[in-house]
Amino acid sequence: MTLALPSAPSQTSRRQVLVGTALVAAAAGMLIAGMLAMWMKFRAGAPTRESADGLKIIKDWMSKDIIVPEVAANTMFATFPFAALMAQWAVYAAKRRDGQHRSLALVILFGIGIAIVNAQVAIYAQMEVVVAEGAFGAMFYAITGTMLALIVSGMAFTAVAFFRSVGGRDDDLQVISANALYWYFLTAAFTAVWFFVYVQK
Amino acid sequence: MVSVRALHLGEITPEVRKGHGVSPGDHPKMTTNDTHVGASTKSSGSSVVASVGQWMTSSDHKKIGRLFIGWSLVHAIEVAVIGIIFGLERMSPSSMQIFDGDAALQLSWLFRHVLVLGLLAPLFIGIAIAVVPMQVGSKAIAFPRLAQYGFWAWFFGSGLVLISLIANGGPNGGNADMGDLFLMGVGLLLVGLLSASISVATTILTSRALGMSLDMIPAFSWSALIASIATLLTVPVAMSNIIYLYVDHTYAQNAFGGGKGMETWLGWIYSAPHTFVFVIMALGVLAEVAPVAARVRQPLRPVLLGGIALISTATIGAVTQTNHVLDLSGTNGDKLSSTVLFLLTNGLPLLGMLVALAVAMLSFKEGKPTVNAAFAFSILGVLMILAGATGSFLANIKDADLQGTSFAEGVTLYLAYGGVLVALGALTHWAPKLWGVVLDDKKVLGLAGLGLIGTVLSSLPLYIAGFADQPANIVTGFDYDGPVALWNVLAAAGSALIALVVLAYVGLLVAAVRAGAGAKDDPWDAHTLEWSIPSPAPANNFASLATVSSSEPLLDAKPSQEVPA
Numbered sequence: 001m002t003l004a005l006p007s008a009p010s011q012t013s014r015r016q017v018l019v020g021t022a023l024v025a026a027a028a029g030m031l032i033a034g035m036l037a038m039w040m041k042f043r044a045g046a047p048t049r050e051s052a053d054g055l056k057i058i059k060d061w062m063s064k065d066i067i068v069p070e071v072a073a074n075t076m077f078a079t080f081p082f083a084a085l086m087a088q089w090a091v092y093a094a095k096r097r098d099g100q101h102r103s104l105a106l107v108i109l110f111g112i113g114i115a116i117v118n119a120q121v122a123i124y125a126q127m128e129v130v131v132a133e134g135a136f137g138a139m140f141y142a143i144t145g146t147m148l149a150l151i152v153s154g155m156a157f158t159a160v161a162f163f164r165s166v167g168g169r170d171d172d173l174q175v176i177s178a179n180a181l182y183w184y185f186l187t188a189a190f191t192a193v194w195f196f197v198y199v200q201k
Numbered sequence: 202m203v204s205v206r207a208l209h210l211g212e213i214t215p216e217v218r219k220g221h222g223v224s225p226g227d228h229p230k231m232t233t234n235d236t237h238v239g240a241s242t243k244s245s246g247s248s249v250v251a252s253v254g255q256w257m258t259s260s261d262h263k264k265i266g267r268l269f270i271g272w273s274l275v276h277a278i279e280v281a282v283i284g285i286i287f288g289l290e291r292m293s294p295s296s297m298q299i300f301d302g303d304a305a306l307q308l309s310w311l312f313r314h315v316l317v318l319g320l321l322a323p324l325f326i327g328i329a330i331a332v333v334p335m336q337v338g339s340k341a342i343a344f345p346r347l348a349q350y351g352f353w354a355w356f357f358g359s360g361l362v363l364i365s366l367i368a369n370g371g372p373n374g375g376n377a378d379m380g381d382l383f384l385m386g387v388g389l390l391l392v393g394l395l396s397a398s399i400s401v402a403t404t405i406l407t408s409r410a411l412g413m414s415l416d417m418i419p420a421f422s423w424s425a426l427i428a429s430i431a432t433l434l435t436v437p438v439a440m441s442n443i444i445y446l447y448v449d450h451t452y453a454q455n456a457f458g459g460g461k462g463m464e465t466w467l468g469w470i471y472s473a474p475h476t477f478v479f480v481i482m483a484l485g486v487l488a489e490v491a492p493v494a495a496r497v498r499q500p501l502r503p504v505l506l507g508g509i510a511l512i513s514t515a516t517i518g519a520v521t522q523t524n525h526v527l528d529l530s531g532t533n534g535d536k537l538s539s540t541v542l543f544l545l546t547n548g549l550p551l552l553g554m555l556v557a558l559a560v561a562m563l564s565f566k567e568g569k570p571t572v573n574a575a576f577a578f579s580i581l582g583v584l585m586i587l588a589g590a591t592g593s594f595l596a597n598i599k600d601a602d603l604q605g606t607s608f609a610e611g612v613t614l615y616l617a618y619g620g621v622l623v624a625l626g627a628l629t630h631w632a633p634k635l636w637g638v639v640l641d642d643k644k645v646l647g648l649a650g651l652g653l654i655g656t657v658l659s660s661l662p663l664y665i666a667g668f669a670d671q672p673a674n675i676v677t678g679f680d681y682d683g684p685v686a687l688w689n690v691l692a693a694a695g696s697a698l699i700a701l702v703v704l705a706y707v708g709l710l711v712a713a714v715r716a717g718a719g720a721k722d723d724p725w726d727a728h729t730l731e732w733s734i735p736s737p738a739p740a741n742n743f744a745s746l747a748t749v750s751s752s753e754p755l756l757d758a759k760p761s762q763e764v765p766a
Contacts, residue, residue, distance in 0.1 A: 014407045016344070016407045019343075020343065023399045024399060027436075027437045029437075030434050030437035030438055031440055031441050034439075034441030034520070035441040035445070037441075038445060042456070131448065131452040131453060133453075134453075134455065135456030135457075138457075139445060139449075141448055142444050142448040146444055
């Protein structure tokens with residue numbers, strides 16, 4: 001007597017890259033959430049001082065000399081949804097097996113990434129925060145630097161997806177979807193960083 | 202249909218067909234297999250260098266898992282030796298016996314660090330990497346290079362931490378440069394554990410055999426999924442602290458308190474409830490081994506899976522980075538708030554462990570149990586973990602006045618050494634698949650007993666000393682009424698026994714592998730897919746993939762798919 005298990009059909013699509021990216025995004029989300037929680041804790045615990053005009057008592061958290069370049073910060077905030085839009089366009093094109101538009105969307109997405117990095121560098125240059133100047137300095141560079149690293153990782157992901165796309169991988173929907181998922185995460189994460197670091201300060 | 206010869210199933214007894222137990226003598230006859238990877242490797246005659254290179258670059262999940270397991274066991278011996286030194290140093294707390302103040306401080310940090318991040322966490326992650334793909338019916342682990350990177354990041358991170366602590370660079374240490382190295386090392390090894398966790402979780406979520414829904418996955422794989430996701434949620438929070446500490450420590454040292462700040466902001470990683478996250482898989486091992494030993498299908502399986510999942514509520518306590526202490530002073534609102542947080546972060550994980558233990562043991566009531574070494578190690582280890590979790594519950598009751606005492610050390614030791622015992626049970630259970638051997642049951646049973654004594658000896662005296670207000674993580678400058686020397690000598694003796702048990706176990710394993718006694722493909726008459734493939738498991742696990750329709754696919758397949766010869 002012999003026995004058997006029913007055999008499975010040939011390997012189905014396993015969505016490993018998409019699920020793996022979702023898990024990475026969840027972990028990176030906890031990283032940013034943890035950093036923002038600490039930011040708020042330190043900000044709430046900062047001593048108080050009179051405002052520059054002497055009319056109110058404010059938190060002595062950020063040096064009086066530091067001016068947040070709101071144009072650059074708000075431009076970054078406004079640019080992220082466009083990045084997500086481009087990532088989704090790439091998914092749309094990939095579903096239609098439209099290689100030209102898929103590659104174009106990824107190139108534009110990468111370009112937006114460069115613009116975001118450029119804006120962050122401009123913020124660093126204009127704010128001139130001293131890293132050794134209290135909690136604010138160290139935490140500002142730590143949290144924005146971490147966000148920058150996550151953005152650069154997203155750009156690297158986009159570059160890989162682009163080269164696969166121009167290499168003729170018409171069946172690469174999963175990688176392009178994962179890339180889009182990561183940019184959605186970046187958009188959400190930067191929105192939180194923008195609000196707590198650049199708006200609420 | 203995939204024939205039994207391809208899947209290496211055995212003949213089925215009528216008892217199995219009915220879904221009930223089988224008697225101990227009714228082991229199915231195993232098919233033979235001459236395509237074992239282990240056999241071909243032995244005869245290859247490759248050089249040592251090539252072999253080392255193969256191990257360093259292999260993307261075979263079983264090799265990566267065994268690397269994690271092997272180095273974790275090295276750390277187990279290391280930590281036990283530190284425990285011995287620590288106990289002896291505390292015998293006479295009025296003066297230093299072996300080390301000076303700085304060295305003792307760094308040694309205490311090394312002890313805590315290796316117990317949790319050098320031993321407990323990687324040991325179970327290693328077992329998960331090695332076993333989970335086989336259990337869920339996958340040919341490989343998802344992202345094998347990520348898992349491989351995870352091991353090396355953890356390995357080198359552990360090395361950096363060791364170097365920094367030896368050079369007085371840990372928390373409260375006197376060497377600032379080495380302090381930076383310590384943070385870098387902890388960060389690197391946490392990235393390694395995260396990478397490995399992503400690999401394990403993705404495998405379970407995406408690479409299951411056809412028909413295996415999430416509620417059908419084996420109990421150990423379920424616990425690995427829960428533990429991996431809990432790790433993904435808690436470890437990044439630790440990483441966020443490390444990034445802040447690193448920037449502050451390198452450039453400013455004024456916001457986070459320099460070296461002392463490391464203790465303040467990183468201490469929670471090494472203590473309960475965060476450590477509960479790392480023992481979730483221990484309950485999964487017991488839940489896997491118990492029904493096999495009892496020769497019965499797991500009763501109340503959904504409740505079991507729920508109990509294991511409930512332990513992950515420790516995540517809430519971990520990410521808030523604080524012990525939620527039960528403080529019944531103040532207004533009724535304060536009492537309510539304190540009680541809810543306390544029960545949420547300390548009570549629910551304990552309840553989850555109790556539920557998982559109770560349901561796993563139900564199989565013994567309904568089946569025809571045989572106590573084998575794997576089960577003995579697992580149940581004793583889980584009981585020790587439960588002793589640790591109960592201790593943590595008590596330690597966080599303010600009126601017990603145990604905060605900051607050696608009681609907390611006892612908790613960590615119960616969890617870590619209990620985890621080691623369970624892990625040895627898991628290795629005994631899966632040794633046929635990982636090394637192609639079955640260990641001598643009687644000898645390993647003896648080690649399980651010794652391991653129990655060692656764990657109790659190393660931890661219980663610290664509980665008792667905690668009630669006498671012996672401070673935690675300090676070796677000198679304290680005194681109290683009671684036999685100070687006795688408690689600490691007993692703790693040292695317990696650690697010595699654990700070192701002995703681990704060494705003896707590794708010796709037995711090495712001897713068995715060298716003897717080359719081939720294990721049967723399904724020596725335990727087990728229930729899950731990994732037992733349908735040869736022992737040791739070949740490089741790509743399954744010659745052909747199968748479809749499953751229950752949580753015990755092998756039991757199902759044996760009776761229900763009989764076809765004429």
